[in-house]
Amino acid sequence: MPEPVISIQGLRKSYGELEAVRGIDLQVEPEEILAVLGPNGAGKTTTVEILEGYRDRDSGEVKVLGIDPAKPTRAWRERIGIVLQGTALETKLTVRESLELYAGYFSNPRPVDEVIGLVGLEDKVDARAGKLSGGQMRRLDVGIALIGDPELLFLDEPTTGFDPSARRQAWEMIAGLRDLGKTVLLTTHYMEEAQFLADRVAIINEGRIVAEDTPENLGDRDHLPTRITFRLPEGAGIEGLAGFEKITFDESGPEPGVLAVLESHDSVNDLNRLTGWAIENRIELSGLEVRRPSLEDVYLQVTEEKAGA
Protein backbone atom coordinates (compact mmCIF):
# COMPACT_ATOMS: atom_id res chain seq x y z
CA MET A 1 0.00 0.00 0.00
CA PRO A 2 1.36 3.42 -0.91
CA GLU A 3 1.30 6.08 1.77
CA PRO A 4 -1.94 8.09 1.75
CA VAL A 5 -1.53 11.64 0.43
CA ILE A 6 -3.71 12.99 3.23
CA SER A 7 -4.41 11.26 6.52
CA ILE A 8 -6.53 12.78 9.27
CA GLN A 9 -7.32 11.26 12.65
CA GLY A 10 -9.53 12.79 15.30
CA LEU A 11 -9.35 16.32 13.90
CA ARG A 12 -11.05 18.96 16.05
CA LYS A 13 -11.36 22.70 15.79
CA SER A 14 -13.50 25.21 17.67
CA TYR A 15 -13.99 28.92 17.28
CA GLY A 16 -14.88 30.02 20.78
CA GLU A 17 -18.10 28.22 21.65
CA LEU A 18 -18.65 26.96 18.13
CA GLU A 19 -17.29 23.49 17.42
CA ALA A 20 -16.66 23.68 13.68
CA VAL A 21 -14.93 20.29 13.37
CA ARG A 22 -15.82 17.56 15.88
CA GLY A 23 -13.56 14.62 15.27
CA ILE A 24 -12.89 13.85 11.61
CA ASP A 25 -11.04 10.78 10.33
CA LEU A 26 -10.26 10.70 6.64
CA GLN A 27 -7.69 9.36 4.19
CA VAL A 28 -7.02 10.38 0.62
CA GLU A 29 -5.06 7.96 -1.54
CA PRO A 30 -2.67 8.93 -4.34
CA GLU A 31 -4.31 9.96 -7.63
CA GLU A 32 -7.72 9.88 -6.04
CA ILE A 33 -10.35 12.59 -6.46
CA LEU A 34 -12.16 12.88 -3.15
CA ALA A 35 -15.19 15.15 -2.82
CA VAL A 36 -16.05 16.53 0.59
CA LEU A 37 -19.69 17.37 0.44
CA GLY A 38 -21.82 19.20 2.93
CA PRO A 39 -24.12 22.15 3.55
CA ASN A 40 -22.77 25.61 4.33
CA GLY A 41 -21.23 25.78 7.76
CA ALA A 42 -20.66 22.02 7.96
CA GLY A 43 -16.93 22.44 8.58
CA LYS A 44 -15.68 21.80 5.03
CA THR A 45 -13.63 24.94 4.62
CA THR A 46 -12.23 24.79 8.15
CA THR A 47 -11.03 21.24 7.49
CA VAL A 48 -9.55 22.10 4.12
CA GLU A 49 -7.83 25.22 5.44
CA ILE A 50 -6.22 23.16 8.19
CA LEU A 51 -4.92 20.78 5.51
CA GLU A 52 -3.66 23.72 3.42
CA GLY A 53 -1.67 25.11 6.34
CA TYR A 54 -3.81 28.24 6.77
CA ARG A 55 -5.39 27.35 10.10
CA ASP A 56 -4.18 25.61 13.21
CA ARG A 57 -6.15 22.82 14.83
CA ASP A 58 -7.15 22.13 18.41
CA SER A 59 -6.33 18.43 18.31
CA GLY A 60 -5.90 15.43 16.04
CA GLU A 61 -3.22 13.89 13.85
CA VAL A 62 -2.88 15.38 10.39
CA LYS A 63 -0.37 14.56 7.65
CA VAL A 64 -0.43 16.02 4.17
CA LEU A 65 2.22 14.63 1.82
CA GLY A 66 3.98 13.32 4.91
CA ILE A 67 4.17 16.74 6.59
CA ASP A 68 2.17 18.29 9.42
CA PRO A 69 0.47 21.23 7.68
CA ALA A 70 0.62 23.28 10.88
CA LYS A 71 4.35 23.54 10.14
CA PRO A 72 4.41 24.22 6.42
CA THR A 73 7.80 24.29 4.69
CA ARG A 74 8.72 25.88 1.40
CA ALA A 75 9.48 22.45 -0.14
CA TRP A 76 6.02 21.26 0.93
CA ARG A 77 4.35 24.32 -0.61
CA GLU A 78 6.06 23.41 -3.90
CA ARG A 79 4.02 20.20 -3.96
CA ILE A 80 0.51 21.53 -3.36
CA GLY A 81 -1.83 23.75 -5.36
CA ILE A 82 -4.68 25.67 -3.77
CA VAL A 83 -7.86 27.12 -5.21
CA LEU A 84 -9.46 29.17 -2.45
CA GLN A 85 -13.19 29.46 -1.99
CA GLY A 86 -13.29 32.96 -3.47
CA THR A 87 -11.65 33.97 -6.73
CA ALA A 88 -8.35 35.76 -6.00
CA LEU A 89 -6.85 37.40 -9.09
CA GLU A 90 -4.82 40.50 -9.87
CA THR A 91 -7.35 42.12 -12.19
CA LYS A 92 -4.80 44.31 -14.00
CA LEU A 93 -2.64 41.41 -15.19
CA THR A 94 -3.44 39.37 -18.28
CA VAL A 95 -4.03 35.63 -18.15
CA ARG A 96 -0.50 34.94 -19.34
CA GLU A 97 1.07 37.46 -16.94
CA SER A 98 -0.87 36.07 -13.99
CA LEU A 99 0.43 32.59 -14.71
CA GLU A 100 3.98 33.88 -15.28
CA LEU A 101 3.86 35.76 -11.97
CA TYR A 102 3.00 32.60 -10.01
CA ALA A 103 5.27 30.38 -12.14
CA GLY A 104 8.16 32.49 -10.82
CA TYR A 105 7.44 31.31 -7.26
CA PHE A 106 8.10 27.62 -8.01
CA SER A 107 11.36 25.90 -8.80
CA ASN A 108 9.91 23.58 -11.46
CA PRO A 109 6.80 25.20 -12.88
CA ARG A 110 4.72 23.63 -15.62
CA PRO A 111 5.06 25.62 -18.87
CA VAL A 112 2.61 28.54 -18.98
CA ASP A 113 1.24 27.60 -22.42
CA GLU A 114 0.54 24.07 -21.29
CA VAL A 115 -1.45 25.34 -18.28
CA ILE A 116 -3.40 27.75 -20.50
CA GLY A 117 -4.37 24.71 -22.58
CA LEU A 118 -5.31 22.66 -19.52
CA VAL A 119 -7.77 25.28 -18.31
CA GLY A 120 -9.00 26.15 -21.80
CA LEU A 121 -8.12 29.85 -21.84
CA GLU A 122 -6.28 29.84 -25.20
CA ASP A 123 -8.57 32.57 -26.55
CA LYS A 124 -8.08 34.80 -23.53
CA VAL A 125 -4.29 34.70 -23.14
CA ASP A 126 -3.87 38.46 -23.46
CA ALA A 127 -7.11 39.49 -21.78
CA ARG A 128 -6.84 41.13 -18.38
CA ALA A 129 -8.08 38.91 -15.56
CA GLY A 130 -10.57 41.63 -14.55
CA LYS A 131 -12.27 41.38 -17.96
CA LEU A 132 -12.92 37.63 -17.82
CA SER A 133 -16.31 36.07 -17.11
CA GLY A 134 -16.87 34.44 -13.72
CA GLY A 135 -16.28 30.98 -15.14
CA GLN A 136 -13.11 32.04 -16.95
CA MET A 137 -11.77 33.70 -13.78
CA ARG A 138 -12.31 30.49 -11.87
CA ARG A 139 -10.46 28.55 -14.56
CA LEU A 140 -7.58 30.99 -14.24
CA ASP A 141 -7.69 30.35 -10.47
CA VAL A 142 -7.29 26.64 -11.20
CA GLY A 143 -4.53 27.38 -13.72
CA ILE A 144 -2.60 29.34 -11.09
CA ALA A 145 -3.00 26.43 -8.67
CA LEU A 146 -1.62 24.07 -11.35
CA ILE A 147 1.34 26.23 -12.38
CA GLY A 148 3.70 24.71 -9.83
CA ASP A 149 2.82 21.23 -11.14
CA PRO A 150 1.57 20.12 -7.70
CA GLU A 151 0.99 16.51 -6.66
CA LEU A 152 -2.01 17.50 -4.58
CA LEU A 153 -4.65 20.01 -5.55
CA PHE A 154 -7.23 21.58 -3.21
CA LEU A 155 -10.37 22.91 -4.85
CA ASP A 156 -12.66 24.72 -2.42
CA GLU A 157 -16.12 25.05 -4.00
CA PRO A 158 -14.74 25.59 -7.48
CA THR A 159 -18.10 26.14 -9.22
CA THR A 160 -20.23 27.96 -6.64
CA GLY A 161 -22.22 30.68 -8.37
CA PHE A 162 -21.75 29.28 -11.88
CA ASP A 163 -24.50 28.93 -14.46
CA PRO A 164 -25.08 25.33 -15.57
CA SER A 165 -23.03 25.56 -18.77
CA ALA A 166 -20.04 27.16 -17.04
CA ARG A 167 -20.29 24.47 -14.37
CA ARG A 168 -20.33 21.73 -17.00
CA GLN A 169 -17.21 23.23 -18.62
CA ALA A 170 -15.43 23.45 -15.29
CA TRP A 171 -16.25 19.81 -14.63
CA GLU A 172 -14.79 18.69 -17.94
CA MET A 173 -11.64 20.60 -17.08
CA ILE A 174 -11.33 19.15 -13.56
CA ALA A 175 -12.08 15.64 -14.87
CA GLY A 176 -9.16 16.18 -17.26
CA LEU A 177 -6.82 16.59 -14.27
CA ARG A 178 -7.32 12.91 -13.55
CA ASP A 179 -5.16 12.13 -16.59
CA LEU A 180 -2.34 14.17 -15.08
CA GLY A 181 -2.25 11.82 -12.10
CA LYS A 182 -3.08 14.52 -9.56
CA THR A 183 -4.62 13.83 -6.19
CA VAL A 184 -7.55 16.20 -5.76
CA LEU A 185 -9.48 17.18 -2.65
CA LEU A 186 -12.63 18.92 -3.74
CA THR A 187 -15.24 20.54 -1.54
CA THR A 188 -18.66 21.28 -2.90
CA HIS A 189 -22.27 21.56 -1.93
CA TYR A 190 -23.44 20.25 -5.27
CA MET A 191 -24.26 16.56 -5.21
CA GLU A 192 -24.09 16.38 -8.98
CA GLU A 193 -20.59 17.80 -8.93
CA ALA A 194 -19.38 15.13 -6.53
CA GLN A 195 -21.07 12.45 -8.61
CA PHE A 196 -19.52 13.66 -11.84
CA LEU A 197 -15.99 14.18 -10.57
CA ALA A 198 -15.22 12.13 -7.52
CA ASP A 199 -13.89 8.62 -7.02
CA ARG A 200 -15.07 8.83 -3.46
CA VAL A 201 -17.40 11.12 -1.55
CA ALA A 202 -17.31 12.06 2.12
CA ILE A 203 -20.42 13.79 3.41
CA ILE A 204 -19.73 16.12 6.29
CA ASN A 205 -22.35 17.66 8.50
CA GLU A 206 -22.02 19.61 11.74
CA GLY A 207 -18.31 18.92 11.90
CA ARG A 208 -18.48 15.14 11.44
CA ILE A 209 -18.28 12.76 8.52
CA VAL A 210 -21.69 11.16 8.27
CA ALA A 211 -21.15 9.02 5.19
CA GLU A 212 -18.20 8.02 3.08
CA ASP A 213 -18.12 5.81 0.01
CA THR A 214 -17.99 5.76 -3.79
CA PRO A 215 -20.77 7.80 -5.38
CA GLU A 216 -22.46 4.54 -6.49
CA ASN A 217 -22.58 2.94 -3.06
CA LEU A 218 -22.93 5.98 -0.87
CA GLY A 219 -25.43 5.73 1.96
CA ASP A 220 -26.52 2.22 0.96
CA ARG A 221 -28.18 3.68 -2.04
CA ASP A 222 -29.20 0.28 -3.38
CA HIS A 223 -31.19 -0.40 -0.26
CA LEU A 224 -33.12 2.83 -0.28
CA PRO A 225 -36.67 2.62 -1.66
CA THR A 226 -37.53 3.53 -5.22
CA ARG A 227 -39.95 6.44 -5.41
CA ILE A 228 -43.05 6.08 -7.56
CA THR A 229 -44.99 9.33 -7.87
CA PHE A 230 -48.28 10.18 -9.59
CA ARG A 231 -51.20 12.56 -9.29
CA LEU A 232 -54.15 11.22 -7.38
CA PRO A 233 -56.97 10.91 -9.91
CA GLU A 234 -60.42 12.53 -9.72
CA GLY A 235 -63.21 10.43 -8.35
CA ALA A 236 -61.17 7.41 -7.40
CA GLY A 237 -61.32 6.03 -3.89
CA ILE A 238 -57.97 5.42 -2.33
CA GLU A 239 -59.02 2.20 -0.71
CA GLY A 240 -57.32 0.34 -3.55
CA LEU A 241 -54.05 1.88 -2.59
CA ALA A 242 -54.00 0.40 0.89
CA GLY A 243 -51.45 -2.27 1.49
CA PHE A 244 -48.51 -0.55 -0.17
CA GLU A 245 -45.39 -0.38 1.91
CA LYS A 246 -45.46 3.37 2.33
CA ILE A 247 -47.51 6.00 0.57
CA THR A 248 -47.52 9.69 1.40
CA PHE A 249 -49.47 12.63 0.03
CA ASP A 250 -48.31 16.08 -0.71
CA GLU A 251 -49.78 19.13 1.05
CA SER A 252 -53.41 18.67 2.00
CA GLY A 253 -53.75 14.88 2.22
CA PRO A 254 -55.38 12.42 -0.20
CA GLU A 255 -57.37 14.95 -2.23
CA PRO A 256 -57.77 14.57 -6.00
CA GLY A 257 -54.92 16.20 -7.94
CA VAL A 258 -52.47 15.89 -5.08
CA LEU A 259 -49.08 14.29 -5.67
CA ALA A 260 -48.81 10.81 -4.18
CA VAL A 261 -45.41 9.31 -3.38
CA LEU A 262 -45.09 5.59 -3.08
CA GLU A 263 -41.85 4.28 -1.60
CA SER A 264 -41.08 0.77 -2.64
CA HIS A 265 -38.43 -1.87 -2.10
CA ASP A 266 -40.11 -4.07 -4.66
CA SER A 267 -40.75 -1.66 -7.46
CA VAL A 268 -41.58 -4.17 -10.21
CA ASN A 269 -44.42 -5.78 -8.25
CA ASP A 270 -45.66 -2.54 -6.71
CA LEU A 271 -45.77 -0.86 -10.10
CA ASN A 272 -47.71 -3.81 -11.46
CA ARG A 273 -50.24 -3.53 -8.65
CA LEU A 274 -50.55 0.22 -9.12
CA THR A 275 -51.14 0.11 -12.84
CA GLY A 276 -53.50 -2.85 -12.39
CA TRP A 277 -55.54 -0.77 -9.99
CA ALA A 278 -55.58 2.12 -12.47
CA ILE A 279 -56.72 -0.07 -15.39
CA GLU A 280 -59.39 -1.73 -13.29
CA ASN A 281 -60.84 1.62 -12.27
CA ARG A 282 -60.29 3.14 -15.73
CA ILE A 283 -58.24 6.01 -14.43
CA GLU A 284 -55.26 7.74 -15.83
CA LEU A 285 -52.13 8.06 -13.65
CA SER A 286 -51.02 11.49 -14.73
CA GLY A 287 -47.47 12.55 -13.91
CA LEU A 288 -46.39 8.96 -13.28
CA GLU A 289 -42.68 8.82 -12.50
CA VAL A 290 -40.45 6.05 -11.22
CA ARG A 291 -37.18 7.19 -9.75
CA ARG A 292 -34.29 5.33 -8.27
CA PRO A 293 -32.90 7.20 -5.23
CA SER A 294 -30.42 9.79 -6.42
CA LEU A 295 -27.27 10.76 -4.63
CA GLU A 296 -29.15 13.94 -3.76
CA ASP A 297 -31.74 11.91 -1.86
CA VAL A 298 -29.01 10.10 0.01
CA TYR A 299 -27.37 13.37 0.84
CA LEU A 300 -30.57 14.97 2.07
CA GLN A 301 -31.43 11.92 4.09
CA VAL A 302 -28.01 11.70 5.69
CA THR A 303 -27.70 15.39 6.52
CA GLU A 304 -31.27 15.70 7.78
CA GLU A 305 -31.07 12.58 9.91
CA LYS A 306 -28.04 13.87 11.72
CA ALA A 307 -29.38 17.40 12.03
CA GLY A 308 -32.59 16.06 13.55
CA ALA A 309 -30.80 13.75 15.96
Place this chain on the structure above:
Amino acid sequence: MRSIRLVLHEFKYTQKVFWRNPASVFFTALLPVIFLLIFATIFGDEKIESLGNIPTTTYYIPAIVTLAVVSATMVSLAMNLTIAREAGLLKRGRGTPLPPWVFIAGRVGNAIVISVLMVVVITLIGKILYDAPIPFDRLPALLVTLVIGAASFCCLGIAMTAIIPSREAAPAITNLITLPLYFLSGIFIPESEIPDGVLSFANHFPIRDFFEAFFAAYSPNTVGAGFEWGDLLVVGIWGIAGLLLAIRYFRWSPRN
Protein backbone atom coordinates in the same frame (compact mmCIF):
# COMPACT_ATOMS: atom_id res chain seq x y z
CA MET B 1 20.85 35.07 -5.26
CA ARG B 2 17.53 33.28 -5.74
CA SER B 3 15.92 35.67 -3.25
CA ILE B 4 17.11 38.72 -5.16
CA ARG B 5 15.73 37.25 -8.38
CA LEU B 6 12.42 36.63 -6.66
CA VAL B 7 12.23 40.17 -5.29
CA LEU B 8 12.91 41.56 -8.78
CA HIS B 9 10.26 39.22 -10.23
CA GLU B 10 7.71 40.43 -7.67
CA PHE B 11 8.77 44.06 -8.26
CA LYS B 12 8.32 43.74 -12.04
CA TYR B 13 4.69 42.65 -11.74
CA THR B 14 3.94 45.18 -8.99
CA GLN B 15 5.18 47.88 -11.37
CA LYS B 16 2.92 46.60 -14.16
CA VAL B 17 -0.08 46.61 -11.85
CA PHE B 18 0.79 50.10 -10.57
CA TRP B 19 0.99 51.75 -13.99
CA ARG B 20 -2.15 50.00 -15.23
CA ASN B 21 -4.21 51.25 -12.29
CA PRO B 22 -5.60 54.70 -13.12
CA ALA B 23 -6.24 55.47 -9.44
CA SER B 24 -2.67 54.80 -8.37
CA VAL B 25 -1.22 56.75 -11.33
CA PHE B 26 -3.49 59.71 -10.63
CA PHE B 27 -3.21 59.93 -6.86
CA THR B 28 0.45 58.96 -6.56
CA ALA B 29 2.07 60.34 -9.70
CA LEU B 30 -0.14 63.15 -11.01
CA LEU B 31 -1.82 64.71 -7.98
CA PRO B 32 1.42 65.95 -6.34
CA VAL B 33 2.36 67.69 -9.62
CA ILE B 34 -1.11 69.25 -9.82
CA PHE B 35 -0.80 70.47 -6.21
CA LEU B 36 2.58 72.04 -7.01
CA LEU B 37 1.18 73.88 -10.04
CA ILE B 38 -1.86 75.14 -8.09
CA PHE B 39 0.08 76.36 -5.03
CA ALA B 40 2.79 77.94 -7.17
CA THR B 41 0.14 79.75 -9.20
CA ILE B 42 -1.68 81.05 -6.13
CA PHE B 43 1.30 82.07 -3.97
CA GLY B 44 4.04 82.20 -6.60
CA ASP B 45 5.14 85.83 -6.52
CA GLU B 46 5.48 86.15 -2.78
CA LYS B 47 8.66 85.82 -0.81
CA ILE B 48 8.76 84.31 2.66
CA GLU B 49 10.44 86.82 4.95
CA SER B 50 10.82 84.56 7.97
CA LEU B 51 12.70 82.00 5.88
CA GLY B 52 15.33 84.36 4.51
CA ASN B 53 13.18 85.74 1.69
CA ILE B 54 13.04 82.56 -0.33
CA PRO B 55 10.41 82.56 -3.10
CA THR B 56 7.26 80.65 -2.22
CA THR B 57 7.78 78.45 -5.26
CA THR B 58 11.15 77.34 -3.85
CA TYR B 59 9.40 76.58 -0.54
CA TYR B 60 6.84 74.37 -2.26
CA ILE B 61 9.39 72.08 -3.95
CA PRO B 62 10.45 70.24 -0.76
CA ALA B 63 6.86 70.50 0.53
CA ILE B 64 5.43 68.70 -2.49
CA VAL B 65 8.38 66.27 -2.55
CA THR B 66 7.41 65.34 1.02
CA LEU B 67 3.78 64.86 0.02
CA ALA B 68 4.74 62.80 -3.03
CA VAL B 69 7.00 60.44 -1.06
CA VAL B 70 4.44 59.98 1.74
CA SER B 71 1.83 59.29 -0.91
CA ALA B 72 3.98 56.81 -2.88
CA THR B 73 4.99 54.92 0.26
CA MET B 74 2.61 55.09 3.21
CA VAL B 75 -0.65 55.89 1.43
CA SER B 76 -0.05 53.58 -1.56
CA LEU B 77 1.01 50.62 0.55
CA ALA B 78 -1.84 51.06 3.03
CA MET B 79 -4.36 51.17 0.17
CA ASN B 80 -2.89 48.52 -2.12
CA LEU B 81 -2.07 45.98 0.56
CA THR B 82 -5.56 46.34 2.01
CA ILE B 83 -7.13 45.89 -1.41
CA ALA B 84 -4.91 42.86 -2.11
CA ARG B 85 -5.73 41.39 1.30
CA GLU B 86 -9.48 41.77 0.82
CA ALA B 87 -9.25 40.33 -2.73
CA GLY B 88 -7.65 37.19 -1.25
CA LEU B 89 -4.35 37.82 -3.04
CA LEU B 90 -2.28 37.90 0.15
CA LYS B 91 -3.83 34.64 1.28
CA ARG B 92 -3.21 33.07 -2.10
CA GLY B 93 0.41 34.22 -2.06
CA ARG B 94 0.80 32.70 1.40
CA GLY B 95 -0.20 29.34 -0.05
CA THR B 96 2.74 29.32 -2.49
CA PRO B 97 6.45 28.71 -1.83
CA LEU B 98 7.08 32.47 -2.10
CA PRO B 99 8.62 33.67 1.18
CA PRO B 100 6.22 36.26 2.67
CA TRP B 101 8.94 38.89 3.04
CA VAL B 102 9.58 38.76 -0.74
CA PHE B 103 5.96 39.62 -1.37
CA ILE B 104 6.32 42.72 0.84
CA ALA B 105 9.79 43.56 -0.50
CA GLY B 106 8.52 43.69 -4.10
CA ARG B 107 5.89 46.24 -3.08
CA VAL B 108 8.25 48.28 -0.91
CA GLY B 109 10.69 48.31 -3.86
CA ASN B 110 7.93 49.63 -6.07
CA ALA B 111 7.10 52.37 -3.52
CA ILE B 112 10.74 53.46 -3.32
CA VAL B 113 11.23 53.55 -7.09
CA ILE B 114 8.08 55.66 -7.50
CA SER B 115 9.32 57.95 -4.69
CA VAL B 116 12.68 58.50 -6.39
CA LEU B 117 10.91 59.17 -9.68
CA MET B 118 8.63 61.75 -8.04
CA VAL B 119 11.57 63.52 -6.34
CA VAL B 120 13.30 63.83 -9.72
CA VAL B 121 10.15 64.99 -11.56
CA ILE B 122 9.18 67.61 -8.96
CA THR B 123 12.73 68.91 -8.64
CA LEU B 124 12.98 69.25 -12.43
CA ILE B 125 9.59 70.98 -12.72
CA GLY B 126 10.73 73.38 -9.98
CA LYS B 127 13.90 74.15 -11.87
CA ILE B 128 12.28 74.55 -15.29
CA LEU B 129 9.10 76.43 -14.37
CA TYR B 130 10.07 78.32 -11.22
CA ASP B 131 13.84 78.46 -11.31
CA ALA B 132 14.03 76.71 -7.95
CA PRO B 133 17.67 75.60 -7.55
CA ILE B 134 18.57 71.90 -7.75
CA PRO B 135 20.49 71.22 -4.50
CA PHE B 136 23.55 69.50 -6.00
CA ASP B 137 25.71 70.61 -3.03
CA ARG B 138 23.40 68.95 -0.53
CA LEU B 139 22.60 65.84 -2.57
CA PRO B 140 23.86 63.47 0.17
CA ALA B 141 21.47 65.09 2.69
CA LEU B 142 18.60 64.86 0.19
CA LEU B 143 19.30 61.15 -0.48
CA VAL B 144 19.70 60.23 3.19
CA THR B 145 16.43 62.03 3.97
CA LEU B 146 14.72 60.22 1.11
CA VAL B 147 15.99 56.78 2.18
CA ILE B 148 15.14 57.16 5.88
CA GLY B 149 11.79 58.78 5.11
CA ALA B 150 10.72 56.32 2.40
CA ALA B 151 11.67 53.32 4.54
CA SER B 152 9.89 54.71 7.61
CA PHE B 153 6.71 55.65 5.76
CA CYS B 154 6.65 52.21 4.08
CA CYS B 155 6.66 50.60 7.54
CA LEU B 156 3.90 52.97 8.69
CA GLY B 157 1.82 52.15 5.59
CA ILE B 158 2.10 48.40 6.21
CA ALA B 159 1.16 48.94 9.86
CA MET B 160 -1.85 51.06 8.85
CA THR B 161 -3.42 48.10 7.02
CA ALA B 162 -4.08 46.60 10.44
CA ILE B 163 -6.57 49.36 11.29
CA ILE B 164 -8.25 49.40 7.84
CA PRO B 165 -11.11 46.89 7.91
CA SER B 166 -12.16 46.92 4.26
CA ARG B 167 -11.21 48.25 0.86
CA GLU B 168 -13.99 50.85 1.08
CA ALA B 169 -12.54 52.22 4.31
CA ALA B 170 -9.01 52.52 2.94
CA PRO B 171 -9.21 55.98 1.26
CA ALA B 172 -11.14 57.49 4.20
CA ILE B 173 -8.70 56.29 6.84
CA THR B 174 -5.54 57.21 4.92
CA ASN B 175 -6.91 60.68 4.13
CA LEU B 176 -8.04 61.21 7.70
CA ILE B 177 -4.48 60.58 8.84
CA THR B 178 -2.56 62.48 6.15
CA LEU B 179 -4.66 65.50 5.13
CA PRO B 180 -4.75 67.29 8.53
CA LEU B 181 -1.04 66.65 8.95
CA TYR B 182 -0.30 68.15 5.52
CA PHE B 183 -2.08 71.35 6.61
CA LEU B 184 -0.54 71.48 10.09
CA SER B 185 2.96 70.67 8.84
CA GLY B 186 3.27 73.49 6.31
CA ILE B 187 2.90 71.28 3.23
CA PHE B 188 -0.21 72.98 1.83
CA ILE B 189 0.12 76.39 3.52
CA PRO B 190 3.54 78.05 3.96
CA GLU B 191 4.66 77.61 7.55
CA SER B 192 4.98 81.40 7.98
CA GLU B 193 1.16 81.43 7.97
CA ILE B 194 0.87 78.77 10.68
CA PRO B 195 1.01 79.60 14.43
CA ASP B 196 4.11 78.35 16.28
CA GLY B 197 2.01 76.28 18.67
CA VAL B 198 0.52 74.34 15.76
CA LEU B 199 3.93 73.75 14.23
CA SER B 200 5.41 72.44 17.46
CA PHE B 201 2.39 70.13 17.79
CA ALA B 202 2.94 68.91 14.22
CA ASN B 203 6.58 68.31 15.09
CA HIS B 204 5.56 65.23 17.03
CA PHE B 205 4.40 63.60 13.80
CA PRO B 206 6.75 62.37 11.12
CA ILE B 207 5.39 64.36 8.17
CA ARG B 208 6.51 67.68 9.64
CA ASP B 209 9.98 66.36 10.50
CA PHE B 210 10.35 64.71 7.11
CA PHE B 211 9.46 68.03 5.46
CA GLU B 212 11.92 69.99 7.60
CA ALA B 213 14.70 67.60 6.63
CA PHE B 214 13.85 67.95 2.94
CA PHE B 215 13.54 71.72 3.34
CA ALA B 216 17.06 71.97 4.76
CA ALA B 217 18.38 69.97 1.82
CA TYR B 218 16.53 72.10 -0.77
CA SER B 219 16.75 75.62 0.72
CA PRO B 220 19.42 77.82 -0.86
CA ASN B 221 19.84 79.50 2.55
CA THR B 222 21.01 76.37 4.30
CA VAL B 223 24.52 76.60 5.61
CA GLY B 224 26.54 73.37 5.56
CA ALA B 225 25.66 69.89 4.34
CA GLY B 226 21.95 70.21 5.24
CA PHE B 227 21.56 67.07 7.38
CA GLU B 228 18.76 67.49 9.91
CA TRP B 229 19.57 64.56 12.16
CA GLY B 230 17.09 65.55 14.86
CA ASP B 231 14.20 65.48 12.40
CA LEU B 232 15.42 62.28 10.80
CA LEU B 233 15.59 60.66 14.22
CA VAL B 234 11.89 61.43 14.83
CA VAL B 235 10.99 60.05 11.38
CA GLY B 236 13.08 56.93 12.07
CA ILE B 237 11.49 56.31 15.47
CA TRP B 238 8.04 56.47 13.88
CA GLY B 239 9.27 54.07 11.21
CA ILE B 240 10.56 51.54 13.73
CA ALA B 241 7.31 51.79 15.69
CA GLY B 242 5.46 51.13 12.42
CA LEU B 243 7.67 48.13 11.68
CA LEU B 244 7.01 46.58 15.09
CA LEU B 245 3.26 47.15 14.77
CA ALA B 246 3.33 45.71 11.25
CA ILE B 247 5.13 42.57 12.40
CA ARG B 248 2.66 42.14 15.24
CA TYR B 249 -0.63 43.02 13.56
CA PHE B 250 -0.29 42.52 9.80
CA ARG B 251 -2.75 39.93 8.51
CA TRP B 252 -2.80 37.91 5.29
CA SER B 253 -6.41 36.76 5.29
CA PRO B 254 -9.35 38.91 4.24
CA ARG B 255 -11.38 40.45 7.04
CA ASN B 256 -14.61 40.26 5.09
